[in-house]
Amino acid sequence: MAGMALTRRSSRRQRGLSLLFALMAMVVIALASVALVRSVDTSSLVIGNLGFKQDATAASGQMTEQALVWLQNNAGPTLQQNMANVGYYAASMDAVDLTGANRANAARAQVLWNGGNCPAGSTCLQASPVQTFGGNQARYIITRLCATAGSPAAVNCAVPPGSAAMPGGNRGAADYNNQTMQLLVNNSVYYRVVVRVQGPRGTVAFTETIVQL
Template sequence: MTMKHANPRNQRGVVLITTLLILVVMLIGAVALVRSFDTSMVTAGNLSFKRDLAQQSELAVENILSEFRTGGPLGTRTLRGASDLTRNYSARVLAANPQGIPLALLTDTLTDPQTGSVIGTAAEITAGRGIRLRYVVDRQCSEPGDDSTLGAERCTLVEGGRLPGGSSSQWQRAEQSSGVAAGGAGAGLSGAAPQYVVYRISIRAFGPRGTESFYQTTYGCCDD
């Protein structure tokens, strides 16, 4: 009986093919690992950018609120009764999308798409590190004018003093409450809690790598 021996050349060919297959598998694994690492780095970077955008937006809110303090350009009820384009301020509530973002803020020119009117002409806030902030402030009243005259029927009010911010659950219409509007009829009655008109600050923040976020706060203002 004659025994057949494998050809050494054939053996070397099989080993070569097996080695190449292993190298291909290792290469695919390395590429997947690198992509996963890159994705993690990008995600971490974007989270860092968004955190920075949030911090800069909070600082911008403080600067905007200073305009409503005594002596500021919007420091009196009379001044707040009229819109001010130079400060991106609307004396009436702005139309918003289902998420509560004013439609004008979604445009590059701060134009209300429903009315075609420009809401503000103030320049964007440049916060450094490639961060730009675009904002609008709107009073939660259905029309311009002195809020003590407009009253609860045309303005959204908040009770219990000045709130630096708050959710919609803290808002209430005066007709749903036994309180009276600050400065309105019946103000100063014993036991009546002071009420303040609600204002909304909405900020659209732009950051590096095309990062974009929206921030919003509400507050009650003011005594005069």
């Protein structure tokens, strides 16, 4: 009888230890599952954000194409003056904060990318009317790389390679702040197209394209 009682106690202890180890294993598996779910959620979030960013960049390319078509359709004297209602400016607008990164600097003008009114005490430029590409809202602003508005032959503009300039100017240099340089032979100039795209989840993308026309 003593031997049987000892055997029963030993079996109970073994079952108790087995249950304890089983519970510990379940806790470890549960914690590992939570960590795996969090890892999957983080990966999905990163992939989703990259997808939105790629969509915004693709929409920016489409909007840039529209801006280039607009430039080609209005080539000539029309581009010598500002057309703020469509987001075109015949000067380089170097003091403009195109991306809104320096809002604290009151000396720099801003672009009304989201429309609306200009804040009090600020100088603002209008962007083009909004276009939608698959849930992405895009606008552009075009600036001619000249010091001021007017004919390229009369104002200081960036000179394309191979253009003739006055003696003392920088032949072929894209320096439209050089006061001695005037375009004499080739009337083509550079234009800068900046596109801003705002997509789902607050995704914002900027692209800049320099073209010669």
